[in-house]
Structures are given as structure tokens and as C-alpha cells.
Amino acid sequence: MTIDLSGKVALITGGGRGIGKAISIELAKSGADIIINFLRNVQAAEETKKEIESLGKRCELIKGNIAETETASKAKKLIEEKFGKVDILILNAASGVLRKFWEMDLKHFRWTFEINVFGQINLLKEILPLMKEGSKVIGISSLGATRAIPYYTFVGASKGAFESALRHIAVELSSRKINVNIVEAGVVETDALKFFPNKQELISESQRRTPLGRLVSPEDVAKVVLFLSSDLSDMIQGQTIVVDGGYSILA
Numbered sequence: 001m002t003i004d005l006s007g008k009v010a011l012i013t014g015g016g017r018g019i020g021k022a023i024s025i026e027l028a029k030s031g032a033d034i035i036i037n038f039l040r041n042v043q044a045a046e047e048t049k050k051e052i053e054s055l056g057k058r059c060e061l062i063k064g065n066i067a068e069t070e071t072a073s074k075a076k077k078l079i080e081e082k083f084g085k086v087d088i089l090i091l092n093a094a095s096g097v098l099r100k101f102w103e104m105d106l107k108h109f110r111w112t113f114e115i116n117v118f119g120q121i122n123l124l125k126e127i128l129p130l131m132k133e134g135s136k137v138i139g140i141s142s143l144g145a146t147r148a149i150p151y152y153t154f155v156g157a158s159k160g161a162f163e164s165a166l167r168h169i170a171v172e173l174s175s176r177k178i179n180v181n182i183v184e185a186g187v188v189e190t191d192a193l194k195f196f197p198n199k200q201e202l203i204s205e206s207q208r209r210t211p212l213g214r215l216v217s218p219e220d221v222a223k224v225v226l227f228l229s230s231d232l233s234d235m236i237q238g239q240t241i242v243v244d245g246g247y248s249i250l251a
């Protein structure tokens with residue numbers, strides 16, 4: 001079965017590299033035009049744009065910190081001018097400070113929540129008028145939303161808040177027939193991991209414990225996002241789909 005997203009427009013926050021890039025490419029391969037928001041890595045975003053255009057799809061870039069309301073306003077304006085709508089919104093961008101709880105202060109807590117929760121939800125609110133019946137919203141989260149991972153305290157807390165907000169929003173947007181779901185990924189080897197003080201241990205422990213015997217790849221996550229972006233998932237609402245090779249079902 002092939003999924004056809006021709007004529008659809010997808011906005012992916014943090015879509016220039018890592019998991020967001022895999023999602024951008026997967027949706028473009030299925031026919032969607034793509035808008036990528038990113039923070040500062042222009043080169044990665046430009047390369048992803050080129051790859052998408054080589055697939056014959058349109059791609060626009062929006063540079064800006066999602067934590068700043070101007071970024072959401074800028075995104076809305078550009079999308080109105082260039083596409084007139086958003087069918088698929090992927091809330092993927094994330095940041096945060098990875099340290100022991102007692103080494104951090106409120107500014108680290110705020111920074112993490114500003115991006116991972118407030119910025120993402122504000123973008124959804126801003127873009128909502130451009131989303132019609134049948135549109136899809138997918139939040140990218142991690143096992144740390146519900147489990148304790150070393151050095152992940154504030155990011156995990158932000159992911160928990162993000163997931164909860166999306167579940168509430170799923171109920172509210174049901175009257176507009178918009179689906180809101182979450183994909184929770186296990187450890188994926190992207191640039192994000194280099195900020196973990198225990199990176200090697202995180203990777204080897206994840207490989208060792210995963211029943212399916214390997215790490216999750218960005219493409220593994222992107223394929224599930226593709227399913228949730230299509231009408232195959234029309235009756236899935238407010239759910240969290242875990243993509244971790246079975247890691248989290250073990251005692």
C-alpha cells in the first residue's frame with residue numbers, strides 16, 4: 001500500500017536535520033510540499049531543501065527560534081503567501097539542558113519549556129486557522145516523558161507537559177476533525193545525543209536492552225509519522241505511539 005500525500009502541505013519544526021529531516025524527506029517522497037523551520041543550522045536546512053526539491057516537491061525554509069512568538073507569526077505569514085494552508089504540522093524541534101537537577105537553575109528550566117512546550121503549542125495555535133478538516137498534528141516526544149532518564153530531568157518534564165497539552169488539544173480539535181497524536185521514540189543516534197554526558201553508555205545500554213536488537217533510526221520514526229499523517233489513521237486521536245523496538249515493555 002502506498003500513501004499519497006500529493007497536494008498536501010507539511011510544516012516540520014526542526015526539519016533541517018536529525019529526525020526532523022527524515023520526516024521532511026519521508027513526507028516529500030509521499031508527495032507533500034514541505035516547510036521547514038530551523039534555528040541556526042542554515043547549511044543543514046539548505047541541504048534538506050535541495051533533497052526535497054530533487055524529489056520534485058516545493059520546500060520553503062523559515063529560520064527562527066520557535067520559543068519566540070515572532071517566529072510563529074513569520075511562519076504563518078509566509079505560509080499564507082506561498083501555500084495558503086497547512087495539512088500536516090509536525091512539532092519536532094526540541095532543546096534543553098542535560099545536567100543533574102541540582103546543577104541547574106530556573107533559567108535552564110524556563111529555556112527548556114519555552115522551546116519544547118510553549119513555543120510548539122503557540123505555533124500550533126498560530127497555524128490553526130490555516131488547518132482545515134482532515135488535517136494532522138503530530139508531536140515528537142521521547143520515553144523521558146514518562147520515565148526517568150539520567151540527566152534528562154527538565155527535558156523529560158517538558159516532554160511530559162508537551163504530551164499532556166497535545167492530548168487536551170486533541171479533544172478540543174476533534175470538533176474540527178483534526179487529529180492530534182504523539183510519537184514517542186527510543187534512543188536515536190542524532191547530533192542531540194552529543195549533549196548527553198553519558199552518550200556512549202546511553203547508546204550501548206539501549207542497544208543491549210532493545211528486544212529488536214538495534215537502535216531506532218530517524219527513518220523508523222519518520223515512517224510512523226507518515227502513517228499518522230495519512231488518512232489511514234483518521235480514527236487515532238490523542239494517542240502516543242511508542243517507536244522503541246520494544247525497549248519500554250521490559251521490566
Ligand SMILES: NC(=O)c1ccc[n+]([C@@H]2O[C@H](COP(=O)([O-])OP(=O)(O)OC[C@H]3O[C@@H](n4cnc5c(N)ncnc54)[C@H](OP(=O)(O)O)[C@@H]3O)[C@@H](O)[C@H]2O)c1
Nearest residue numbers: 014018019039040041065066093094142185187188190192
Ligand atoms: N535523538 C533521540 O534519541 C531522540 C529520542 C526521542 C525523541 N527525540 C525527539 O525527536 C525530536 C528531534 O530530535 P533530534 O534528535 O533529531 O534533534 P537534533 O538532531 O538536535 O535536531 C533538532 C532540530 O530542532 C531544531 N531546533 C532546536 N531548537 C530550536 C528552536 N528553539 N527553534 C527552532 N528549531 C529548533 C534544530 O535546528 P538547527 O538545525 O537550526 O539547530 C534541529 O533542526 C526532538 O523532539 C527530540 O526530543 C529524540
